[in-house]
Amino acid sequence: MVNKEKEYETYPLYLGLSGLTFALLTVLVVVLMYVLWPGLHQLSYTLAVTVEIFLAFIIGIGWFLWAMLGIATKGWLRIHPIILRISNRVIYSLFPISLLLGKFGGVTKDRLRQSMIDLINHLVTLNLYKVPADRILLLTPHCLQESSCVHKVTGDVYNCKQCGRCKVGDLLQITKDYGCKFLVATGGTLARLKVKEVRPKAIVAIACERDLASGMADVFPIPVIGVLNARPNGPCCNTTVDADRVREVVELLVDKDSHERN
Ligand code: SF4
Structure with a gap:
């Protein structure tokens, strides 16, 4: 039997850098909300509030999906496969930003890819089921x-x-x-x-x-x-x-x- 923890031990790197990416995007969106508010408010208060809620919602969804992936890796909850799939897709779409951030810490593209592979392998083995x-x-x-x-x-x-x-x-x-x-x-x-x-x-x-x-x-x-x-x-x-x-x-x-x- 494979030692699962040891086998896929690099996955926290990908998860961590994805979290850092979301944190960076959150800061950028908050700045954007701050900058947009006066102009939008002048046009229409309702429009301003709608745009701000929309941006906050997007960021909230991002964090939710990231948290679902994190919870799934710990095996605390059985997350629905569709949510996991969406989470994985969204986080993978941010791979270039995660890589850019990782480069500051000397993380190479292959190392980050390996970490992502480990994450998926880890999730698979956690939910391992036997198939014909x-x-x-x-x-x-x-x-x-x-x-x-x-x-x-x-x-x-x-x-x-x-x-x-x-x-x-x-x-x-x-x-x-x-x-x-x-x-x-x-x-x-x-x-x-x-x-x-x-x-x-x-x-x-x-x-x-x-x-x-x-x-x-x-x-x-x-x-x-x-x-x-x-x-x-x-x-x-x-x-x-x-x-x-x-x-x-x-x-x-x-x-x-x-x-x-x-
Ligand atoms: S027959 Fe061809 S494909 Fe098969 S083992 Fe030999 S070299 Fe590889």
């Missing part, structure tokens, strides 16, 4: 396949001959062992389309920080556990992944009563 193996989707980018391999695995992973030259074979073995689904996608857009098509109940996504962060935010709250790939040959070329880690994650998710091993 055939509703688990293993999703990986095409760059995991050895570039000289002639077998077209993007259409059908079962075309892989499991020759051992890349990790596609190992992941296919996990797929066979557990009876889950496995897709090798040629890009983020296709991956998102495939997720809609397959409608999995849980996804084990293997990708780089950038693709994981944006993809996980897109499909959340479908439970996604992200596993970072390794790029010994540079980005997008003959990448690799810790197959044991992927197996461990599948093991975590799978409902053993509902699957039959081959």
